[in-house]
Amino acid sequence: xxxxxxxxxxxxxxxxxxxxxxxxxxxxxxxxxxxxxxxxxxxxxxxxxxxxxxxxxxxxxxxxxxxxxxxxxxxxxxxxxxxxxxxxxxxxxxxxxxxxxxxxxxxxx
Amino acid sequence: xxxxxxxxxxxxxxxxxxxxxxxxxxxxxxxxxxxxxxxxxxxxxxxxxxxxxxxxxxxxxxxxxxxxxxxxxxxxxxxxxxxxxxxxxxxxxxxxxxxxxxxxxxxxxxxxxx
Numbered sequence: 135x136x137x138x139x140x141x142x143x144x145x146x147x148x149x150x151x152x153x154x155x156x157x158x159x160x161x162x163x164x165x166x167x168x169x170x171x172x173x174x175x176x177x178x179x180x181x182x183x184x185x186x187x188x189x190x191x192x193x194x195x196x197x198x199x200x201x202x203x204x205x206x207x208x209x210x211x212x213x214x215x216x217x218x219x220x221x222x223x224x225x226x227x228x229x230x231x232x233x234x235x236x237x238x239x240x241x242x243x
Numbered sequence: 244x245x246x247x248x249x250x251x252x253x254x255x256x257x258x259x260x261x262x263x264x265x266x267x268x269x270x271x272x273x274x275x276x277x278x279x280x281x282x283x284x285x286x287x288x289x290x291x292x293x294x295x296x297x298x299x300x301x302x303x304x305x306x307x308x309x310x311x312x313x314x315x316x317x318x319x320x321x322x323x324x325x326x327x328x329x330x331x332x333x334x335x336x337x338x339x340x341x342x343x344x345x346x347x348x349x350x351x352x353x354x355x356x357x
Contacts (some may be wrong), residue, residue, distance in 0.1 A: 138285060144302075162307075165343065167345070170307075172259055175351075176333060176348035176349060176350050176351055177286070177333070177348050178348070179345050179347065180342045182345060184343075221285070221286070223285075224330075225344075229344075230288060230291075230301070231288070231346065232285070233285030233286040233287070234285050234287045235284055236285065241351070
């Protein structure tokens with residue numbers, strides 16, 4: 135079966151750096167997405183990786199290793215507004231997105 | 244309208260009743276999707292449509308139906324609601340021509356079936 139694994143919850147301090155990991159086992163691979171979802175709101179797109187390596191977008195970076203079935207989302211200079219769930223999703227060989235259950239990130243002052 | 248809208252925002256429904264959740268996008272995206280999100284689980288695809296006039300089944304299609312008469316609208320119908328369909332429902336759309344085919348989500352409908 136297809137599987138996306140992420141930690142259920144993480145806690146970090148305002149101003150610090152946090153890395154959220156995602157491992158996947160899917161039938162085929164056509165890209166990996168990270169989304170942010172604040173409580174009670176819709177997921178919003180953060181990043182997309184299809185080739186190995188690091189993609190940087192301001193305070194957020196996302197890394198992919200296809201051979202290891204692994205990605206991480208790195209958040210720098212954490213702000214209170216970064217408290218949210220972070221969803222990892224992989225596009226499989228059928229071109230459908232397979233979603234992880236999400237990592238709830240709690241930021242403490 | 245800007246982006247994707249969904250209606251209603253929330254609904255409490257008696258079991259056995261019929262319900263249609265509405266979804267409209269104004270981005271001229273070719274593909275649209277319906278997901279449900281339940282606590283502790285990832286988003287699960289119910290139905291999708293790659294282009295107007297076509298639909299397909301996702302991971303959890305039973306008890307749901309969709310139609311795609313035009314590019315903008317993609318309603319989801321529960322023919323006879325059951326309590327296990329209590330969930331938050333998200334509609335999304337994407338544009339294959341964008342390269343990444345990133346999905347963009349509506350605000351969601353919170354449905355409770357009693």
